[in-house]
Amino acid sequence: MPLASTYNKTMSIVVVGSVAYDGVETPHGRVERMLGGSCTYIALAASYFTKVRIVAVVGDDFAQEDVDLLASRNIDLEGLERTAGKTFFWQGVYSQDMNDRDTLRTDLNVFEHFDPKLPASYKSEPYLLLGNIQPALQRSVRGQMAKPRITGGDTMNLWIEHFRGELLQTLQGWDFLLINDGEARMLSGEKNLRRAARAIQAMGPRTVVIKRGEYGAILFHGDDYFIVPGYLLETVFDPTGAGDCFAGGFTGYLAQQGIDLADGTIDRRELSRAVIFGSVMGSFCCERFGVDRFRTLTREEIDARFQEFKTFTDF
Amino acid sequence: MPLASTYNKTMSIVVVGSVAYDGVETPHGRVERMLGGSCTYIALAASYFTKVRIVAVVGDDFAQEDVDLLASRNIDLEGLERTAGKTFFWQGVYSQDMNDRDTLRTDLNVFEHFDPKLPASYKSEPYLLLGNIQPALQRSVRGQMAKPRITGGDTMNLWIEHFRGELLQTLQGWDFLLINDGEARMLSGEKNLRRAARAIQAMGPRTVVIKRGEYGAILFHGDDYFIVPGYLLETVFDPTGAGDCFAGGFTGYLAQQGIDLADGTIDRRELSRAVIFGSVMGSFCCERFGVDRFRTLTREEIDARFQEFKTFTDF
Numbered sequence: 001m002p003l004a005s006t007y008n009k010t011m012s013i014v015v016v017g018s019v020a021y022d023g024v025e026t027p028h029g030r031v032e033r034m035l036g037g038s039c040t041y042i043a044l045a046a047s048y049f050t051k052v053r054i055v056a057v058v059g060d061d062f063a064q065e066d067v068d069l070l071a072s073r074n075i076d077l078e079g080l081e082r083t084a085g086k087t088f089f090w091q092g093v094y095s096q097d098m099n100d101r102d103t104l105r106t107d108l109n110v111f112e113h114f115d116p117k118l119p120a121s122y123k124s125e126p127y128l129l130l131g132n133i134q135p136a137l138q139r140s141v142r143g144q145m146a147k148p149r150i151t152g153g154d155t156m157n158l159w160i161e162h163f164r165g166e167l168l169q170t171l172q173g174w175d176f177l178l179i180n181d182g183e184a185r186m187l188s189g190e191k192n193l194r195r196a197a198r199a200i201q202a203m204g205p206r207t208v209v210i211k212r213g214e215y216g217a218i219l220f221h222g223d224d225y226f227i228v229p230g231y232l233l234e235t236v237f238d239p240t241g242a243g244d245c246f247a248g249g250f251t252g253y254l255a256q257q258g259i260d261l262a263d264g265t266i267d268r269r270e271l272s273r274a275v276i277f278g279s280v281m282g283s284f285c286c287e288r289f290g291v292d293r294f295r296t297l298t299r300e301e302i303d304a305r306f307q308e309f310k311t312f313t314d315f
Numbered sequence: 316m317p318l319a320s321t322y323n324k325t326m327s328i329v330v331v332g333s334v335a336y337d338g339v340e341t342p343h344g345r346v347e348r349m350l351g352g353s354c355t356y357i358a359l360a361a362s363y364f365t366k367v368r369i370v371a372v373v374g375d376d377f378a379q380e381d382v383d384l385l386a387s388r389n390i391d392l393e394g395l396e397r398t399a400g401k402t403f404f405w406q407g408v409y410s411q412d413m414n415d416r417d418t419l420r421t422d423l424n425v426f427e428h429f430d431p432k433l434p435a436s437y438k439s440e441p442y443l444l445l446g447n448i449q450p451a452l453q454r455s456v457r458g459q460m461a462k463p464r465i466t467g468g469d470t471m472n473l474w475i476e477h478f479r480g481e482l483l484q485t486l487q488g489w490d491f492l493l494i495n496d497g498e499a500r501m502l503s504g505e506k507n508l509r510r511a512a513r514a515i516q517a518m519g520p521r522t523v524v525i526k527r528g529e530y531g532a533i534l535f536h537g538d539d540y541f542i543v544p545g546y547l548l549e550t551v552f553d554p555t556g557a558g559d560c561f562a563g564g565f566t567g568y569l570a571q572q573g574i575d576l577a578d579g580t581i582d583r584r585e586l587s588r589a590v591i592f593g594s595v596m597g598s599f600c601c602e603r604f605g606v607d608r609f610r611t612l613t614r615e616e617i618d619a620r621f622q623e624f625k626t627f628t629d630f
Contacts, residue, residue, distance in 0.1 A: 097506065191412065192548075192549060192550070193547060194547050194549050195549065212530070215527070215530040215531075215544075216530075216544060218544075218547070225547070225627055226627055226628070226629075226630065227544040227547065227627050227628060228544065228628070228630070229530075229531060229533075229542040229543065229544045232508060232509050232533070232540070232542065233507075234507060234509050234510065235507070269629065269630055272629070272630035273630050275630070276630055309630075310630075312540055312541055312542050313541070313542060313543070313628055314541075314584065314587070315541065315543070315584055315587035315588050315590075315591055315624075315625075
């Protein structure tokens with residue numbers, strides 16, 4: 001178990017993104033309204049590894065039980081702004097094989113004018129994880145930090161297509177990018193994932209993780225790479241948030257280990273373990289609707305699944 | 316290196332399938348006519364691991380240089396029947412991303428009345444690998460063997476859809492089945508690959524390898540499983556034959572190690588290494604058109620790529 005080797009250097013993470021209510025339908029069922037949002041999933045997943053401080057906005061309809069869930073995971077909510085109006089609402093329906101989803105409704109509500117402001121107590125934290133929001137907002141958040149040692153985040157097709165210049169400017173300052181395979185191809189203009197990763201590395205982030213849904217993920221770090229297959233779930237109930245949980249597990253493990261990505265001597269195997277913990281958290285996320293799995297999940301279950309990955313990839 | 320540990324118990328393999336000429340067009344080029352066929356690819360790949368004896372039919376147009384290539388790999392050609400007429404010809408064109416292909420032409424020619432007859436010298440060999448041909452022919456070949464210790468093979472959508480009863484009867488006698496993910500779902504009626512594998516195991520083969528193209532493969536053996544991601548090629552020139560080369564590498568390694576799949580105590584890690592060698596041979600196959608890569612490929616290159624798999628999956 002590599003888990004506790006450098007635990008004493010554990011760093012905190014500041015997470016920015018959306019806190020939302022989601023309506024989701026999958027072949028296994030339907031939920032009209034439940035807690036969701038990229039910041040929520042990232043924070044819950046990362047909270048198993050280190051201290052997490054969130055920056056997000058919710059409306060006056062945000063339920064106390066949802067505040068309580070985040071607080072129960074020891075997540076710092078000082079940066080969770082409450083404002084008049086309704087919380088961001090998203091509604092979607094998944095295809096039979098769950099590889100596609102259609103958005104039925106997006107009500108930005110209070111998220112429309114989200115202007116993230118970091119509490120003073122957040123500004124000197126070493127790790128910054130930028131959930132999938134407008135690239136200019138991601139950059140603004142980074143600008144408010146004193147001097148983050150490690151910055152990484154996520155993006156999506158919308159920003160790649162319509163805010164490309166802004167996104168490229170934002171990525172320059174990042175140490176790592178988490179991106180899915182289709183988006184990596186779109187961002188780089190390269191079909192082959194090795195070439196796509198190289199092109200993205202040239203945009204800024206030395207470490208690029210390409211997520212492949214059920215097929216797993218590939219980590220590119222400098223000239224080195226690591227590939228992990230996806231966990232074979234018997235039933236995927238709801239894939240919503242799996243990518244964000246991957247981000248939370250990945251970054252959470254790196255922060256727990258106190259890993260400084262800017263340090264050229266970093267052990268690639270530590271990064272690979274972070275990819276495994278990302279995969280583990282993504283797989284748990286899919287086992288229940290929404291954030292439900294995190295109501296009962298324990299660190300022991302997470303470490304046991306890490307070991308399962310060892311077993312089924314060993315030869 | 317696990318490679319040579321039990322080399323002294325190496326077994327020979329009898330391979331049955333098609334020997335053909337192919338016309339192939341991929342985004343990287345076009346070849347009007349070149350050596351192909353499932354038996355050809357399997358035999359070439361397996362020949363790096365053990366002695367291979369083939370059973371197939373060709374026409375009187377079969378070129379001496381193609382005989383020479385097979386002979387140069389020390390493949391036993393006693394069972395390669397030559398008959399009046401033309402060799403099986405297949406022509407296809409791949410899509411831009413090479414995940415699909417359209418068949419433009421299939422001339423069965425002498426293959427239409429192929430009635431495989433095993434030379435006496437083949438009948439007591441321990442390993443039998445049945446390439447993708449009509450299930451009744453696969454069964455007939457097995458019936459001609461004295462008592463093969465291990466039988467395995469491949470199948471395809473055509474037989475699953477239109478010869479289901481015959482295929483099910485044939486599979487009963489197999490120790491392992493190699494099948495791609497779409498066909499595994501079709502054969503089992505299960506979308507989830509874990510469940511699909513379990514359903515297929517109940518049809519006969521205790522060991523099932525589900526191939527996922529560029530995403531790698533999953534081995535199911537009893538209740539145990541192993542997953543390997545695909546090798547990240549920078550350029551795929553021509554995927555024709557990659558699945559057959561996987562079968563050749565997989566079975567070749569098992570035969571080289573003298574592994575008896577019927578033995579309940581078999582080490583799952585040896586099976587996993589066989590999957591890696593299958594993946595290695597499939598990846599080399601894609602690097603050139605047709606069988607061209609096998610004109611220069613060495614065992615040293617194969618073992619080096621095996622080590623590469625170790626490196627990029629290690630955490």
